[in-house]
Amino acid sequence: MANWIPLWLHKLGSPPTFYRFAGTLQPWATTLALLLGAIALYGGLVLAPADYQQGDAYRIIFIHVPSAWMSMFIYAVMGVAAFIALVWRIKLAEVVAMESAPIGAAFTFITLVTGSLWGKPMWGTWWTWDARLTSELVLLFLYLGVIGLYHAFEDRRQGARAAAFLAIIGIINVPIVHFSVNWWNTLHQGSTVNVFGQSKISGAMLWPLLTMTLATKFYYIASLFRRARTDLLALESGKDWVRRIAEDEAGR
Amino acid sequence: MAASRDGSACMDKHPPGLAAACAAMLRRDLTLAWRRRGDIAMPVLYALIVTMLFPFALGPEDTLLQRIAGGVVLVTVLLAMLLALDAMFSSDIEDGSLEQLVLAPQPLALMLGMKILAHWITTALPLIVIAPLMAAMLHLPGAVIPVLLLALLLATPLLSLLGAVLVALTAGTRRSGMLLALMLLPLCVPAVIFAAGAVAAAQQGLPWLAPIAWLAAALVLAVVLAPLACAAALRIALDA
């Protein structure tokens, strides 16, 4: 009875099955992302009150913090997929790992830029070399390194394995980013949202933040599925199922 | 390999012990490097020239140069090593001896450790030797130079070890050292922070042992783990 989970996962590892599975789920994920995002933005930009100290500038939090969480979350997913890809050599794991990297890099970039735009009015500086900002910047370079290494190889699968190895080496940076505000004296504020225990943020500001977090997660799923499907088409282009899809789309 | 009497080439009855194999590997790489002595001078000249650029760029004012001297020497040494890292495996890949090494019965990690050691001896050690000269050009106070040398002595092998893993990953790709720099420099940030921190502390008369201890700890970790990671990376890059 419990066999159906590993069996389902095993089937999912087959490229045409995953292609169909991802194709079905992706529109739902996109819709949920847009819907939740719109709700979150309305709650954050319109409904939530201005901050006592920071005025309306704090509203950047609704995109800065979810993006920062995503930059770390995606790296963790990439790391797990990379590990699976290296150990079991599953093609789909390679695809997930490699296609997560650009999305993670995008969110890291957003985090750094929105953080800088928030820092200027609040701290008086566009940038400072404190532990959190520096480690987040290192995270961006790690993403770019993974992407660069992947594309440096002629053989895509070998490139994926090399880049997966690099991703795993760099995973040490993720806890550093997360705990940097606790371990060092940083300009960046400490954590306000706690999974366990009281969060130090008002409810009216918390729910748009959490909604946007959920929205970005769905966005990641949608984007990953979109990219993975295209990558599978490219990797498996010699196979019949891809050929049929190419011919079908030409007909439209 | 001795040929036996019936004409077939075969291994010695007793294959070389581990220590002998390590010594042979080290001797081979050092000999090969010595034959291209000119290449050893390159990173040194590069480091000297780059160091010279700073007084030209920033003005010869003593106090300013003194403040940046430690950091400039560290970064310059790091960049010079980066330039030389590419060559760690390239000639061996080209003539196929690296693949032979992968297939050899000796533990690959240990053999690669010896290669990394040879590479460090031929690239980093000359840089450490001229580091006092570079520091003097930037007016670093003489009392700080021993701390700088200690920091370099710990940081450069760390860079060699970390760099070796990444060079192994890119083994056989056609890309330039730019990709290597993109991958290596972010991972070197902690080493640079601690090494520079030690020098800065010494310059201000503050205790500098803590960052040095961190560097030493990282080095010990790297000495154990990096050759293993390097072997795994090489197998990924060469196996295809």
Place this chain on the structure above:
Amino acid sequence: MNVLQGFLAMGGYAAYVWPAYAVFFIVLVVDTVAPRLRRRRVLGELRARLARQSARQQRTGSTPPTSPSP
């Protein structure tokens, strides 16, 4: 009108808040569009390759081997 102006002004911080949101949207739109373009390109190249193969097949009258994945 005043409410909208007040909203857009963001308490004086408009120059920071709106560019931040703009970056968020632009980067994610690029991330959404890029795979679509790639997909179109991949399928287009595949169709071109298939067309070339069938043309060759018609000329020589033999079945060409399936090409390896790039």
